[in-house]
Amino acid sequence: MSISYRYTVTERFLRYVQIDTQSDPFSTTFPSTEKQKDLARLLVSELQEMGLEDAYMDDYGYVMATIPSNRDQDLPVICLCAHMDTAPDYSGTGVKPVVHTAYDGRDIILPDDPAQVISVSNHPYLREKIGDDIITASGKTLLGADDKAGVAIIMDLANRLVGDPGIPHGTIRLLFTPDEEVGRGVDKLDLAKLGADFGYTLDAGEAGSIESENFSADGMTIEFHGVAAHPGAAKGKMVNALKLLGAFLEKLPKDHLSPETTDDRAGFVHPVHCSGNSEKATVQFILRDFDTARLGEYAYMLQLLADEVTNAFPGSRSAYHVKEQYRNMRTVLDQHPRLVELAEEAIRRVGLPVRKLPIRGGTDGARLSFMGLPCPNLFTGEMALHSPQEYVSVQDMQKSVDMLVELVQLWTIL
Numbered sequence: 001m002s003i004s005y006r007y008t009v010t011e012r013f014l015r016y017v018q019i020d021t022q023s024d025p026f027s028t029t030f031p032s033t034e035k036q037k038d039l040a041r042l043l044v045s046e047l048q049e050m051g052l053e054d055a056y057m058d059d060y061g062y063v064m065a066t067i068p069s070n071r072d073q074d075l076p077v078i079c080l081c082a083h084m085d086t087a088p089d090y091s092g093t094g095v096k097p098v099v100h101t102a103y104d105g106r107d108i109i110l111p112d113d114p115a116q117v118i119s120v121s122n123h124p125y126l127r128e129k130i131g132d133d134i135i136t137a138s139g140k141t142l143l144g145a146d147d148k149a150g151v152a153i154i155m156d157l158a159n160r161l162v163g164d165p166g167i168p169h170g171t172i173r174l175l176f177t178p179d180e181e182v183g184r185g186v187d188k189l190d191l192a193k194l195g196a197d198f199g200y201t202l203d204a205g206e207a208g209s210i211e212s213e214n215f216s217a218d219g220m221t222i223e224f225h226g227v228a229a230h231p232g233a234a235k236g237k238m239v240n241a242l243k244l245l246g247a248f249l250e251k252l253p254k255d256h257l258s259p260e261t262t263d264d265r266a267g268f269v270h271p272v273h274c275s276g277n278s279e280k281a282t283v284q285f286i287l288r289d290f291d292t293a294r295l296g297e298y299a300y301m302l303q304l305l306a307d308e309v310t311n312a313f314p315g316s317r318s319a320y321h322v323k324e325q326y327r328n329m330r331t332v333l334d335q336h337p338r339l340v341e342l343a344e345e346a347i348r349r350v351g352l353p354v355r356k357l358p359i360r361g362g363t364d365g366a367r368l369s370f371m372g373l374p375c376p377n378l379f380t381g382e383m384a385l386h387s388p389q390e391y392v393s394v395q396d397m398q399k400s401v402d403m404l405v406e407l408v409q410l411w412t413i414l
Helices: 009-017 036-050 124-129 145-163 241-250 293-312 337-349 364-371 394-410
Strands: 063-067 078-083 098-100 134-136 172-177 198-204 209-211 216-225 268-276 280-289 317-326 377-379 391-393
Touching: 009 036, 009 134, 009 145, 009 394, 036 063, 036 145, 036 172, 063 145, 078 145, 078 364, 145 172, 145 198, 145 391, 145 394, 198 209, 198 364, 198 394, 209 337, 216 241, 216 293, 241 268, 241 280, 241 293, 268 293, 280 293, 293 317, 317 364, 337 394, 377 394, 391 394
Parallel strands: 078 172, 078 198, 198 377
Antiparallel strands: 063 172, 098 134, 134 391, 209 377, 216 280, 216 317, 268 280
């Protein structure tokens, strides 16, 4: 680097994770929780203090800012994006981050709940982090590294570039989104207002990883309609929809096509929520596969299973609804190979091996890619996501900042 730099990523991260930004999949507002704007307002204030005068939060909670180009060239505008919300899966209220300095390779026992043990056997990546400073939650909440590590990394990069005009770069647009964890992160985003040509999300895990393909995803709702009757006079009349639902769930595959039985590139169908009464019962599924065509096969399989159940209960019926959620961004990114190639080179320049990994999930980048902003996903160090055992390495976050410094410079070499 052209000047000595003191990283700010750790202090920013520790500050951000203590702000509760948990999103809510059942909310009908956008953002789904107003408390996400608490972090958004803080980010705007910090960006303005850096000198990025156009930093602002819009009505939907999106935060945008510009780092102006310091080159005379006509260069692509690059967007760096991270999401502010944390997952609904586990509490994000009252996060107490704990820094484990110079990690010694042993299992990490979380202080507020000793039953929560981040074991090396369950988290083998920790073997690579001996000597690093590891940040965890205290045991009662998730940490929020997903994706406040990404937020802190981008904020530190902005601080670095503003403070050192000797680092060449084109125009960089910063974007922080709400509601990524509930699949709505870019629903209200105005791409024209963002004004970028290409993007990178900072929301991947292991140091050196770059993700340019992800699950394609649909949501599916299946309704079972029974026949209501007073239970005191129900003989020969009542068909209980809850029992239909139970029979249907029992028919789901036991040894394949589920999250708990698949890894790598294998897809799944996953019931995530049930509700109802004796007259009507509903189950919501997520369908996932890297091959988009298989989602239709999964939906058809579930329809057939539902039909088997209703056929066994005369008088009952079922209904189905499938909604597209997101698609495999590889379809788009294969058309822009330089976007990934430059990121890989930036990773190598900071001394890390490139880890090309498929995402068994989705990111804002997948949605953005199909909206017209090709957007692979880069590492932050966040690990064990959506759980009280979530952790991140300080040194991984710092390496990510270094990688972005290299990346923005590479984009000036056309």
